[in-house]
Ligand code: ADP
């Protein structure tokens with residue numbers, strides 16, 4: 001039995017529009033899992049239903065063997081951090097973090113000890129007496145995390161906690177959250193709409209789309225084996241091609257199904273004809289290219305089909321717009337999608 005079990009979770013706000021459509025999801029103890037998906041797909045609603053902040057229309061939520069579907073919020077043992085910094089503005093860092101422990105009437109020495117440990121855990125040593133207005137967004141979010149973990153919740157829920165923080169600092173905080181999570185072995189559900197963030201953070205990703213779990217798996221699994229058009233478009237920058245598109249490349253072949261996905265870096269581009277029998281080959285014209293840091297992204301065209309290919313950027317572009325290139329791909333890199 002998993003540590004957290006969502007069983008057939010349905011939610012609609014007006015009785016018609018189903019926001020969650022019978023979600024089944026297991027989370028193992030000590031895991032950090034991500035709910036990934038575009039804005040509006042139901043991530044926060046699912047998270048809030050576990051916290052008890054949202055009633056569900058039907059279904060069952062089990063935590064640590066106990067049915068908590070109707071348990072009040074404060075009895076669920078869940079800590080939560082939101083995108084907006086939600087600290088008490090009139091309290092300093094220490095008091096913000098100690099707040100819940102004081103409410104729980106814990107012994108003062110014990111509180112001091114726990115608060116100190118939490119402050120060290122999130123690297124806020126020296127900031128104990130600062131007020132939220134004196135802290136950066138990243139520091140405030142670390143206080144919010146400390147305030148949650150100091151309560152030793154059964155589960156930590158993080159709803160887009162880094163979305164308002166700029167890119168560089170975000171990387172650091174991702175690392176920090178991961179480290180704290182592993183140190184405390186605290187079961188954590190992290191919500192994000194950013195696939196890079198999900199790839200970096202997660203033991204496991206649950207990709208959501210319009211109120212259903214579209215695909216679950218380890219980050220690498222989702223990246224290399226998307227099951228649907230939605231998954232292939234959302235994760236990575238797959239080329240999505242129809243069987244008709246593929247016959248432009250390989251006129252002698254027939255492909256069943258509706259969609260195929262090809263990762264841009266799995267095409268081999270060559271000035272010379274490709275002789276290696278491991279590759280299916282065709283010719284294409286270079287439409288354009290851009291450099292994205294250490295990667296060159298070519299837009300190529302074969303008959304009516306426009307697609308992208310990426311190669312490592314080694315100081316100069318091999319192919320100019322208008323040039324013809326020989327393209328090779330191994331058949332196993334044509335991924336057939338379920339849709
Ligand atoms: P996400 O967190 O993935 O962006 P949400 O869980 O916040 O998505 O929302 C899922 C859907 O539920 C959205 O279409 C949103 O408009 C709708 N929704 C959320 N809260 C309410 C509400 N209080 N009343 C009506 N609809 C809502």
Ligand code: MG
Nearest residue numbers: 043044045159
């Ligand atoms: Mg949300």
